[in-house]
Amino acid sequence: MSDVASAERRQGPDRPVRVLLVDDDPMVCSGLRMILSRGSGGRVEVVASVPDGDQAVEAVQRHRPDVVLMDVRMQRMDGLTATSLVRALPDPPEVIVLTTFDSVDEPFRAAVAGASGFLLKTESPDDLVQHVLAVAAGEGAVSKRTARQFMQHLHDSSTAPERLSAQRALARLTAREGAVAALVAEGLSNAEIAERLFVSPSTVKAQLSSIQDKLGVDNRVMVAVLVTRAE
Known part of the structure; x- marks a missing residue:
């Protein structure tokens, strides 16, 4: 099932987005909890936090969050x-992967692991809240600075076989789907894509x-990855 369909099925219209924090720094967890709880106007609820990745699966099964904020x-x-x-x-x-490390490799590894977003811990509180809400609604979240570096790195490092494989995959799309995929690779939200394509x-x-x-x-x-590799 795609992330869009899964998110729409889980997220009801009248309840806040349920968030699980996975981070080994108590101060970071405390700060994230305050930002998401107070800064979202009741739209986000932090249901639990755990200090290590080996506790993430059990915490997800126990608390049934909509979104996990995951330290690297x-x-x-x-x-x-x-995340995997x-x-x-x-x-x-x-899953949104959070890190203090501005690395071009981690976004790709996070996407392969199944993460819907990759953000730096230096994101502004308002941006963090909006990214959580966007991911819960079936959209992605990538730091704008990291997105630029990530896509440039992918473009420069893609091999000829990777480029050909991506081109063949994208050939399965209709013309309109191809246009949507290209705008996803530019980092546009669903609302921005809708406005662009009328x-x-x-x-x-x-x-x-x-x-x-x-x-x-x-x-x-991963849609953005394929579009970038095909160029």
Whole structure:
């Protein structure tokens, strides 16, 4: 099931987005809890926090969050391994990987692990809240600075076989789906894509779900990866 369909099925219209924090720094967890609880106007609820990746699966099963904010570097199990395990669960939550490290490799590894977003811990409180809400609604979240570096790195490092494979995958899309995929790679939200293409946001969601199914990927970050590699 695509991340769009899964998110829409889990998220009811009248309840806050349920968030699980996975981070080994108590001060970071405290700060994230305050930002999300107070800064969202009741739209986000932090349901629990755990200090290491090896506790993430049990916490997800116990608390049933909509979104997990996952640290990368932890003592016993790193966040990317934990993300893979969480996303392998039935009806898994979306995962946003959080880090202080501005690395061009981690966004790709996070996307492969199944994360719907990759953000730096230096994001502004308002941006963090909006990214959580966007991911819960079936969109992605990538730091704008990291997105630019990430896509440039992918473009420069893609091999000829990777480029050909991506081109063949994208050839499965209709012309309109190809246009949506290209705008996803530019980092546009569903609302921005809808405005650009003169369609409704619900139409963009449906097209993105079809795109992900045709490409065999679980999130919009991997759609962006394929578009960038095909160039």
